[in-house]
Amino acid sequence: MEEKNNPGPQTTESISLLPLLAVNFIGTLGFSIVLPFLVFLVDRLGGNAFIYGLASSMYPAFQLIGAPILGRWSDIYGRKKILFLSQLGTLLSWIIFLGALFLPVATLFEVDSKILGAFTFTLPLAVLFFARAFDGLTGGNVSVANAYLADITLEKDRNRNFGKMSISSNLGFIIGPALAGILSVTKYGDGAPVLGAIIISLIGAVLILYYIPENKECSLREPEDSGNIRKFFGYEIKECRTTEEKRKPTFGEVLKLPNIPYMLVLYFLIFLGFNIFYTAFPLHAIAVLDWNIVQMGVYFTILSALLIIVQGPVLSRASKKYSDATLITFGSLMLGTNFLLLIPGNLFLTYLATGFFALGDGLMWPSFLSLLSKTAGKDYQGTVQGFASSFGGLASIAGLILGGLLYEVLAGSSFLIAGIVIYIVFLLNFRLKHFEKEIQS
Template identity: 60%
Template sequence: MPEKSTRNISIYPILTVNFIGTLGLSLVLPFLVFLVERFGGNALIYGIIASMYPAFQLIGGPLLGKWSDIYGRKKILLLSQAGTLLSWIIFMIALFVPVIVLRDVSSSLLGEFTVTIPLILLFIARAFDGLTGGNVSVANAYVADITEEKDRSKNFGKMSVAMNLGFIAGPALAGLLSVTVYGEKLPVLAAIIISLAGLLLIAFFVPESRKCADNPESSSSEKSKISGNEYEKCVTSGQKSRPGFKDAFAIEHIPYMLLIYFLVFIAFNMFYAAFPVYAIDILDWDVAEMGFFFSALSLMLVIVEGPVLSNVSMKFSDSQLAIIGSIILGTNFVLLAFGDVLLTYAAAILFAVGNGFMWPSIQSILSKLAGKEHQGVVQGVSSGFTSIASIAGLVFGGFIYSQIGAGVFLIAAVLIYAAFFMSFRLLSFEEAN
C-alpha cells in the first residue's frame, strides 16, 4: 500500500509521460526501414538496427531501475527522458550528414550492403535510446508507489492504454508530416519536440514518489518541495543495504513471474516479426490494409484496457484475470494459423481481450510481490527479461516463419498456453499476500 503522502499524487502526469514516450518512438519507426535502405543498408541491417533498442535496454533497464530505488524515480525519469531527447537529436543529424561510403560488403551470408556514416549514426541513436530506455520500468515502479493494491490492475491497464494511444497517434501523425517537402525531417523534428515536452513534464509536473523514511539505508533526510508535493529526499549512506539485482531474484515468487514474462514476450515478438510478412504473403494485404489492422487492434486494446478492465477488475482478482486472459490470447494465435481474413480479425478481438486482461494483471502481481523497497530493481530486471525475449522473438519469429510459414503462430500459441498453465500458481501468490 502506498504511504499516505503518496496517495494524493495523480497518475495522469505519468500516464502522459508514457504516452509521449510511445508517441515519439512510433512517429519515426514507420519509415525507419526506408532510411536504412537509403543509407546503404539491407533487411539484415534493418533488423539489427531495430534490435539495438531492446539489446541496449537489456543493459540500461535494470541499472536505471536499481538507481530509481536508490536516488528516486523522478531523477531517473529525467535522466532517461534526456537520453531519449539526445538520441533523436543524433537521429536528426544523420538526416543531414552526407552519405559517405566507408565500406561495401558483399556476402552470401550477410547479403549486400554499404556501411555509411549516417547508417552508423542511426545505430548510435537507437543504441543510446535503448541504453537510457529504462523509463518504462521506472514509470511502472512509480505507478506501484502511488497506487493502492486494490487499484493496481486498473492503473497498470491505464498505463497500457496510454502506450496504445501513442501507437495509434504516432503512425498517423508520421503519415501526415512525412508527405511534406521536408520528408522524414519533419517527423524526426516532431519526435525531438515531443521528447523535450516529456522532459519538461517530468521536471515540473511529476512529483517524487519514492519515499525512504522506512528505508534502513537512510541515515538522514531533509524535506523538499516539488510542484507543491512534500516528499522526503533521502541522503543515503552505506552501500550494503542498497537494493541490487540479486535482491530481485531472492524475493519469493519473482523468478517464477519473470519466467511467465519471458514466455509471453517471446510469443508477442514472434507474432510481430512474422505477421507483416504473413499479411503480405498469405492475406495479400497492402500497406494501407496492414495499417488499418494495427490501428484497429490498438483501438480495441485501448477499449479493453480502459473501461472494460476497470469494470472487470472489480469482479475478478489479478490472478484470475491472468488465467482468463492467457487462454484467450493463446486462442488468438491458433486462429491466425488458418490464413483467413475473417479469422484474422476475429483473432485481433481475442488478442485485445486476452492481452488487455492478462498483461496489466501480471504487472500488478509483480509489483505487489516486489514490495515498497524493491520496485525499481524488480521492474528493471523484468525490463531486462523482456528485452532478451524481444530479441529472441524477433530473430526466431522471422526465421521460423521462413521455414514453416503460418505454423509460427501455433508455436506462439504453445508458449502462451504454457503461461496459462503456469498462471494457476498465481492464485496461491495472491492468497499468501
Template identity: 55%
Template sequence: MPDGKEKAISVYPLLMVNFIGTMGISLVLPFLIFLVERFGGNALVYGLLSSMYPFFQLIGSPLLGKWSDIYGRKKILFVSQAGTLFSWILFFIALFVPVTILVNIDSDILGKFMVTLPLLMLFIARGLDGLTGGNVSVSNAYVADISNDGNRSKNFGKLSISTNLGFIVGPALAGILSATVYGEALPVLAAILIAFVGTVMIALYIPDTCSNKADTVMLNVCPYPKSGRMAGEKHKNSIRDVWKIPALRLMFIIYFLLFLGFNTFYTAFPVHAANYLQWSIAELGIFFSFLSIVLVIVEGPVLSYVSKRSRDSSMIIGGSFILGLNFVVLALGNTFFTYMAAVLLALGNGLMWPSIQSMLARLAGNDDQGLVQGLSGSVMSFAAIFGLIGGGLIYELAGRWSFLLTAAIIACVFVLSMRLRSFDATGSQE
C-alpha cells in the same frame, strides 16, 4: 507517520508522459526500413538496428530501476527522458550527414550492404535510447508506488491505454508529416519536440514518490514506508537476491515467455499480411489501428469492471488462455479469422497484461520496486532480441502455421500462471 501529512499523487501526469513518449517512438518506425536502405543497409542491417534498443535496454533497465529505488523515481525518469531526447537529436543530425562509406560488404551469407557514417549514427542513437530506456520500468515502479490493492490493476490498465493511444496517434501523424516536401526530417523533428515536452513535463509536473530529506515527513506513497530508507542510503538487495524469490522468479519466466511470443508474432505477422493475405501497407495500418482501439476498450471499461470482481491471478490465467486461442485462430488464415483473432488478442492481452504488472508490483514489495521493474524490463528486452530475430525466420520455414508455435509458447504461460494462485492468495513472495 503523522495524520494529515499524507498526500495522494495523481497518475494522469505520468500517463501523459507515457503517451507522448510512445507517440514519439512510433513516429519514426514506419519509415525506418527506408532510411536503412538509403544509407546502404539491407534487411539484415535493419534487423540489427531494430534489436539495438532492446539489447542496450537489457543493460540499462535494471541499473536505472535500482537507482530509482535509491535516488527517487523522478530523477531517473528525467535522466531517461533526457537520454531519449539526445538520441533523437543524434538521429536527426544523421539525416543530413553525407553518405560516407566506411565498410563495403558483399557476402553470400550476410548479403550485400555498406556501413556508412549516417547508418552508424543511427545505430548509436538507437543504442543510446535503449541504454537510457528505463522509463518503462521506472514508470511501472512509479505507478506501483502510488497505487493500492484496490486500484493497482486499474492504474496499470490506464498506463497500457496511454501506450496504445500513442501507437495509434504516432504512425498516423508520421504518415501526414512524411508526405510533405521535408520527407522523414519532419517526423524526426516532431519526435524531438515530443521528447522535449516529455522532459519538461517530468521536471515540472511529476512529483517524486519519496522525500529526499530526512527531516521531511514522507508521503504515504513513498516506496519505503516500512524501512524508511531515504534517497542515497545503501540499497542492500541485488539482482541475485531478487531472482532467489520463488514468486518473482516465476513472474520473470512468465514475462520472458510472453514477450518471446509477442515479438515472434509482431515480426512474423507483417510478412504474413503482405505475402499470404496480400494486404497493402494501408490495410496493415488499419488492422493495427483496429487492434489498438479494441485494446483501449478492453483496458478501460472492461478491465475496470472485471478487476473489481476477480483476482489478478484469475485474470492472468483467463487472459493467457484467450491470448493463446487468438494465435490458433490466426493460423486459420483469411481476413475474417485475422480480425476475429485481433479481438481475442485484445481481450486476452487487455485482461492479462495490466494484471501481470499489478501482481509483479505487489510481489516486489516496498523496498525493491524499481530493481524488480528494471529486471522485468531486461527480461522483456532479452525476449525481444530472440523474438525479433527468430520470428521472421520461423515464418519463412512454417508459414502461417508458425503462429501455432506462438500459441504453444502462450500455452506455457497459461500452465505456469496456475501457480500464481497460491501467491495471489497469500500476497507473499515466499
C-alpha cells in the same frame, strides 16, 4: 463514497497520476510514430528481414544493461530524476536518428548468406543502430514509471491503475501510427515522423521536469561511492526517514525473493512471444498482405483502439469480479489464439485477430504487472521492475532477431512459434493462484 474513505492515497494519486499517464502516453507516441515505416526505412537503406530484426533488437539489448541500473538509482535517488534522465536519452537518440536520414548511403559491407539472406550494411544503418542502442541504454522509463505508480497507489487499486497506464500507452499507439501515415506522405518523407518524435520527446522532458513531483527522495543505503555519484549528478543523496535501515538487493537476492523468479520467467516468455510477432508481422504485412505505410498505420491504430476499450471499461469491470491470476490466465489463452489466426495471411482473419489480441493483452498485461508489483513488495519496486525489464529486454533481443530469421525461413508459420510460446505461458499461469493466496495471507 470509496474515495472519501481513503483521502490520503487518493490525494497523492490525484496529484501524481495524471502527469505520469501523460508522460507514458508521450513516450509511447514518440516510439509508435516511427513503427509503421521502420521496416520500409531499413529496406531502403540496404537491410533485409534479419537486419530489421537486429535493428529493432538494439533498444532492448542495451536496455538490458541500463534498466537495472536506472531501477536501482530510482530506489536511491528518486523516481523523477531517473525518469528525466531517461527522457533526455530518448530525445537525444531521436536527434541522432534524424541525422542518419541525411547521411549518404555508403556501403560498409555486404552479406549474401543462406541463413541471414542478402543485405548491404550502409552508413545510415550503422548510425540508426547506434541511435536505437543509445535510447535503450537510457530506456529505463517504463520500469521506473511502473515503480512510481506502485509507490503512489494502494494494492487494491494497482490492477486498475496499471490498466490506466496501459490505456495511456495504447492512446499513444493509436495516434502515433495514424500520425506517421499522415506525415510520411508529405514532401518531407521519412524525416517528418522522426522530427515529430523529437518534438514529442521534448514535451515529455518538460512534463517530467515541471509536473511530476518527486515521491521518493531517500536512499535505501548510502553506497560506498556515493561521493562520486553526488559529484557526477550534482545533488546529494537523502537518507530515508525510517528506523529500519534498508539496502538495495543484489540480483542474487532478488532471485531469493518469494515467487519473483517464477514471475521473471513468465515476463521473459511473454516478451519472447510478443517480439517474434513484432518483427514478423510488418514483414508479413508487406510480403503477403501487400500493405504500405498508411495501411500499416491503420492496422496498429485499430489494434490500439480495441486495447483501450478492453483496458478501460472491460478490465475495470472484470477486475472487480476476477483475481489478477484469473485474468492473466484467460488473457494468455486469447493472446495465443490471436497469433494462430495470423498464419493463413487472410485479411479478414488478420483483423479478427486484433480482437483476440486486444482481449488477451488488455486483460493479461495490466493484471500481470499488478501481481508482479504485489509480489515484489513496497521496498524494492524499482529494483524488481528494473530486473523484470532486463528479462523482458533479453527476451526482446531473442524474439526480435528470431522473428526476422523465422520469417525468412517459415514465412507466416513463424506466428505458430509465437503462439506456442504464449500457450506455454497459459499453462504456467495456473500456479499464480497460489501466489495470490500467499500475498493475502
